[in-house]
Amino acid sequence: MASGSKYADLEISVVKRSGNEESFNVNKFVKSLITSGVDYENVDTILSEIQGKFYNGMSTEDLKSVVYSILKEYDKKTGKSYSKKYMSENCLKIRTSEKEFESFNKEKIVKALIQEAGADLKTAERIALEVESEVKTLNLSYLTAPMIREIVNTKLIEHGLEEFRHKHTRLGIPVYDIIKLIEKGSKDNANLMHNPESIHKWVADETMKQFALLNVFPKYIADAHMRGDIHLHDLEYAAVRTVCCQHDLRQFFMHGLKVDGTGRHTSVSKPAKHPDVALQHAAKVLSAAQCEMSGGQSIDEFNVWIAPYIKGLPYDEVKQLMQLFIYEMNQIYAARGGQVVFSSINLELEVPEYLKGKPAVKAGQIVGAYEEYDYEVKLIAKALVDVLMQGDAYGKPFLFPNIIFKLRENAFKDENKDLMIKIHELSAKWGLPYFINMFADYQFKNTNAMGCRTRLSGDWGNSVEESSLRTGNMQWYTVNLPRIAYEADGDDGKLFELLEEKLSLIKHGLELKHEITKKRLYHDKTHPFLTQKFDDEQYYGYDNTTKTFGFVGLNELLKYHVGSEIHDTKDSLDFGEKVISFIRNYADSLKKETGLRWTVTQTPAESTAGRFAKLDYKYYREETKSVVNGELSDLNSIYYTNSSHVRVNAPVTLGEKVSIEEKFHSLCNGGHIGHFWNAEAYANPEVLMEITQKMAKTNIGFFTYTKNLSICEKCSLAMGGLKDNCNGCGSNSIERFSRITGYLQNVSNWNKAKQKELTDRKSNLIKF
Structure with a gap:
């Protein structure tokens, strides 16, 4: 072969797939070209071009790739023929x-x-x-x-x-997005710091969100979420977790603690005999449940359950024990993505009526009845307040657990006056406690809440305890109210027709989540802590969980549809009540129809209020511009008003704000809150207590006084208000804190929409 002889001096070795080397055989190579369709007269030209790209020790795969790249430029058909004959599946890795x-x-x-x-x-x-x-x-x-x-x-x-x-399809996250998370983190959740654990959580979350939108929800629900008609909260957990639980410590104090739910993977504790162990077990219960749920964890009646353990102890020792618990909850830095447990504790001023006569539990035994421990219940409450007043070693407030006091029949009587003053001193200093107003006419025997506002009332199940303990919210999903107004274009009938359509989407989404969760709990057995049994009864009352409709932007719906905001006119307020009553009636009818616990909540909307506003600006620009809050020059800063709240900078007094917002608390039986901003203007605890007494005469069911705080990183001075410089040393290294939706947190961790809302907030603690 002429061409072969011309290139016979081409002395290179080729490494075969086996790793063995052999000399390049030009005659064999020319034959492969001709077999692939290369005309004989063109062989020399192609060989000449290829020769310059050969090198000693190249692999057969690389050699074939070089040949293919040249042949397909020479003639596509010839290149394809060569590929089929010589670049076989055994060559491609x-x-x-x-x-x-x-x-x-x-x-x-x-x-x-x-x-x-x-x-x-x-x-x-x-x-x-x-x-x-x-x-x-x-x-x-x-x-x-x-x-x-x-x-x-x-x-x-x-x-x-x-x-x-x-x-x-395959799920995942782009390399660029991972780099951004590594370098800059995310501000979707102000409770998460930027650290290795949170980076892993964010990456995993993105994959699970994609999975939920592809495999958990049908396309029409997923599309409604992505368009912004509705918001599917906790998408990353849609396939595997419910939201939250109100815990009852009696089972653990009677039977002991298995934090994995089985005892096969972790050490098992006998029932706590001593108060310090009991408090550590309480902290571990919250931490263990957090591993199986997406939202907050709470202990209802905390000081009632602990009371038998501290009987006979001096106050200083009780205070030290409460300090142990508070530090545990703020230093177990092991919850999802490297954070402390999002936790709450509900506290009583005295043993409530529904627990009187119930056996008190300590160290695996019955030790009388709970009404025998009224003194200890008060002592624990006092000690907790004193510990919280002090703050941590740097003088910062303790951020968790959220402390929630229930105001019952005797709350303002003389026997509780000193404790109530002390509680309001805590409000005046840190803005920490929340209050559940059990005086409201819709409350029933027991109501509990979490800082995020999810609520359980005692009027659901066969008993108050079944209704409010060892259960919680399964999930809430949220409807975008302003968008419904844009699409209704002033037509009342169309507005309610569209609202029902969006609620139907949420209903179907919650039904899917309900069935998926049952499969996880009882078939896949992915929740061993929650499903463990005590005396043959499952700890977690899943059948009593709430399936909840949330909403955002009632104020902006009214501004667009009625022409005035919720605080402007009676017509506007009345129409707002009509909208939320429609949602409540929809939930109530589902309760009768399905036997499930359907409720309505004021969505916390840490990120949803901004997300809806941005999406509406994209699809309904002119309509959104006329009602949205924030700066249109920075779309990341725009937001809707949370749920049925009055706009944060509305020119209303406290009394006016209460008279408006109380109308929605009885409708929102799955969760509500009254936020009263900037309590730093009221450092007098007796003045705050007077406001609380007036609040107890309203239908506001759950409320808190939010005090903005600044802590100097240099000298640790704590200051009221959001400061740029330290009043003591002048440093500009300042940590600033406020309540974002349901919990106190460092402002630097907030997203831009919430930061803008913060600067817009107006104090209204006047003229009640």
């Missing part, structure tokens, strides 16, 4: 998800399409054959498994097999 290399094998595609996507054999083989043909034309030394999957998915789309593609 796939880097698998197990971080290994293996040869391309179309049968794996067939198997995956059948098992993962539910394709029939004929369809799977056809797609695999087309993918094999495509892959062989690629000028690559190897492919990755995700690349192969994308090629398969492209073929599925080309053939109109969208359902198969949907099931076969």
Whole structure:
């Protein structure tokens, strides 16, 4: 062969797949070119071009890739012929998800399409054959498994097999987004710091969110969320977790503690005998449950359950024990993504009526009845307040647990006056406690809450305890009220028709979550702590959990639809009541129809109020511009008013704000809150207590006084208000704190929309 002899001095070695080397055989090579369709007279030209790219010790795969790249430029048909004959599936390597290399094998595609996507054999083989043909034309030394999957998915789309593609798709997060999370973090949740654990959580969350939108919810619900018609909260946990729980410590004090729920993976404790152990067990209960739930954890009747353990102890020792508990809850830095447990404790001023006569539990035994421990209940409350007043070693307030006091019949009587003054001293200093107003005419025997405002009332189940203990919110999803107003365009009938349509979407989403959760609890058994049994009864009362409709932006709906804000006119307020009553009636009818516990809540909306506003500005720009809060020059700062609240900078007095917002608390039986901003103007605890007494005569069911705080990082001075410089040393290294939606947190962790809301907030603690 003439051409062969011309290049016979081409002395290079080629490394075969086996790792062995052999000399390059030019005659064999020329034959492969001719077999692929190269005209004999063009062989010398092609050989001349290829020769300059050969090097000693190159692999056969690299050699073939070089040849293919030149041949396909020479003639596509010839290049494809060469690829089919010589770049076989045995030459192309796939880097698998197990971080290994293996040869391309179309049968794996067939198997995956059948098992993962539910394709029939004929369809799977056809797609695999087309993918094999495509892959062989690629000028690559190897492919990755995700690349192969994308090629398969492209073929599925080309053939109109969208359902198969949907099931076969691969979830993940772009490299660029991971880099951003590593370098800058995320501000969707102000309780998360930027650290290695939170970075891993954010990356995992993104994958699970994608999974939920593809596999948990049908397309029409997922699309409604992505458009901003509704908001599916906790998407990252939609497939695996419920939200929150109000815990009852009696089971653990009687039977002991298994933090894994089984005792097979962790050490098991006998019932706590001593108060310090009992408090540590309480902290571990909250921490263990946090591993299985997406939201906050709370202990209802905390000081009632602990009371038997501190009987006979001097006050100083009780205070030291409460300090132990508070530090535990602020230093167990092991909750989701590297944070402390989002926790609350509900406290009584005395043993409530529904617990009188109930056996008191301590160290696995019955030690009388709880009404015998009234003194200890008060002592624990006093000690907790004293510990919280002091703050931590740097003088900062303790951020968790949220402290919630229940105001019952005797709250303002002389026997509780000293304790109530002390509680309001805590309000005046830190703005920490919350209050549940049990005087409101819709309250029933026991009501509890969490700082995020989720609420359980004692009027659901067969007993008050079944209704309010060992259960919580399964999930809430939120409707975008301003968008409904934009789409209704002034038509009342259309507005309520659209509202019912969006509520139906949420209902279906909650029903799916309900069934998925039952599967996780009872079939997959992924919640061993919650489903552990005491005396043959499951700890977690899943059948009593709330399925909840949330809402955002009632004020902006009214501003657009009625022409005035919620605080402006009686007509506007009346129409607002009509809207929320419609949602409540919808939930109540579902309760009768399904036997499930459907409720309505004022959505906390840490990020949702901003998300809805941004999406509405995208799709309904002119309409949104006329009602939205924030700066349109910075779309990250725009937001809607939370739930049915008065706009944060509305020109109203406290009394006016209360008279408006109380109308919605009885309607929102799944959660509500009254936020009264900037209590630093009222440092007198007796003045605050007078306001609380007046509040108890209203239908405001749950409320708090928010005090903005600044802590100097240099000298640790605590100051009221949001300061730029320290009043003591002049330093500008200042940590600033305020309540974001339901908890006190460092302002620097807030997203831009909430930061803008913070600067807009107006004090209204006057003229009640």
